[in-house]
Amino acid sequence: MSAPAPPAPAAPPPPKKDTLTIVFDGKPIEVPPGINLIEAAKLAGIEIPHFCFHPRLSVVGQCRMCLVEIEGIPKIQAACTTPIKDGLAVKTTTQKVRESRAANMEFLLINHPLDCPICDQAGECKLQDNAFGYGEQRSRYDERKRQYAGYDRTAIGPHVVADMTRCIQCTRCIRFCQEIAGTGELTFLDRGGRTLVWTHDGKPLANDWSACAADVCPVGALTTKEFRFRRRVWDLKKTPSVCPGCNIGCNISIEDRDSVVYRFLPRLNPAVNDYWLCDYGRFLSESLNAREISKATVREGSDVRDAIVPAAVERIASEIRSTIETDGPSAIFFLGSAHLSNEENFLLRKIADHIGCGNRDVVVDRSRVRRMKSKTEWIEGDHAGANYAGARDMGLSPGPGGHGLTDVLEGRWIPQIVVVADASFAAAADDAEKVGRLRGARFLAVAARTANSLTRAADVVLPAASLAQKEGSFTNVQGRVQWFQRAFLPPPPARAHWELLLLLGVALGWGDRNWTPAAVRTQIREEVEGYDEVTEQELAGGGLMKKGLFVSTGAV
Amino acid sequence: MTSRRYAVLPAGRPAEFPPDARARIERILSRYPTKQAALLPVLWVAQETWGWISREAAEEVARILELSPAHVSGVLTFYTMYNLEPVGRHLLQFCTSISCHLAGAGGLLEHCRRRLGIDLGQTTADGRFTMVEVECIAGCDRAPSMMIDDAYHEPMDPSKLDALLESLP
């Protein structure tokens, strides 16, 4: 009897990989698990054309545009519905793939008007791009195309216009309303060749993010009333910015042409607004074009005279100097704004410090609660200014023994001089009684772009820039510091608030005329607690939590 | 119906299921893993309760099943056998697909039109009959085929139809 063979030593388990290897067209690439083939291909720099797939919506395999060949599977496969696994070999350029894509495009175009020259989506249309990239030149379809009388060019809600002759039935809009907004207004009605997207009983598509349905629509079937036919999209220049609507601070692109803002589009930031934007914030874009204060003015007795900006600034400085002499710096009040950047609020606070004044403040109106879905969670904002947190961080609250805005508005304290860095800081600025309290000061100076009770009451008004006309950073409700860039220059002599404040500082003997917002940020890093880790690269890369708390902003 | 309306379900009376229908719905719900899955049978209960499914009935079903009314509208307009407007006591469903067509469905339809004085999609003034056209009902072997309410009548011819129309209440 032979003894049983000793058990073979267990083979060491293969080292665990946390990435998977996918071979695209013979080229291997490592990708993280949990994504699908379209996303994996994107990481490999390969485009798999698609319509219905959207990274944040459920995968439905509806459009059949994303067909690829996979080794070992005889039939052509939809890339969006194929979960990845290690070692998958995918071919995206074979004849079979090319023919399938072309055939699919031919089907999709059978009922499509193909009148891109008069369609507002042209230039940012997936159907146009994919037809150009993967379709045939000609269609064999000679018959009449489907029409949707009564369901074309019709407002489907306060912002969205639907044109069902252009719909390719991808269901992205339906899924957006169901899965992201959670309101489910849209559905497919009818069936087959007559299928169309509409609402129940003609109810309006009116959730807080309704225009995102137009964003996700790959074609011109859903467009926004506000932007439709105002500009061809290829004429527009995109500038990264931050929504001024509330303290969530959604990332946007300002799109302008010839110094006119035409629209805001969401700019991907998974940690804040992901792919989305609320309708309220989105349609603030038009308000950036208002310009009612285009010159500096100085009041002389009952006369209001135009002045050049440096002279108007010097006038403020000389009033401040003489008041310091007669009543001391504590007779002066500086009001910052939640609409102004960290840099601007910082400059204002530094000017107050420089002259030894502790009377400074920032107030903001409460708005209704706005909600925004980041990649992982809902964020809430209820401040009507984007940078309340930042303005407070910059030190714009009354210093020890100093007075704040409520002291002035409630008549407990009447300063000699009031300097308001932003004339539309809150609703109070257009309230006759409250402006009357501010006007109780001997001298009132404001910077402004639009006119209101406050600008009409002021002794000196400086012409200031809009959000699109300057650079800076806002700190949002999460404590995330986010950079906005300048889309175009303000029309002379209007200047960015930070430039005006810098002029005032220099006139009072502090600061350097040549500082830029970046130079001011260097000082903020040195002086303001929690801002020391916010580097320029990180600002450019989508924002960073202050207080050294790193949060991934990896784009999908 | 020949031309199904796209968007709007017409208004009806406020819809609240009578207790026995409610009990049926509860029994149906107990057999499905999710409420959404029970949508089709619950819509049948609605149709059997009121004879057709109004906007209010669709909204009531949506409420009970915790679905968006839009989703229910989508399902209702997808399937052709839910009546989206009131129908007569008897639903005359004429197959006009290929086999029945070749076997004379056209003439039969014309005969019925003339006899009742209504067109497809319409209901007789006395509320007895509604005429609709349907796609192949799988009675091709005995074409021309038609259904009156839930029963097949085939092969059909004008005199048989006349007799049937006489006899139905």
Ligand code: SF4
């Ligand atoms: S309207 Fe646009 S997003 Fe909605 S299904 Fe049609 S093509 Fe897709």
Ligand code: SF4
């Ligand atoms: S949630 Fe706030 S920051 Fe975001 S888009 Fe709306 S208003 Fe702008």
Ligand code: FES
């Ligand atoms: S993207 Fe795959 S089927 Fe539409």
Ligand code: FES
């Ligand atoms: S064609 Fe009429 S039953 Fe089939």
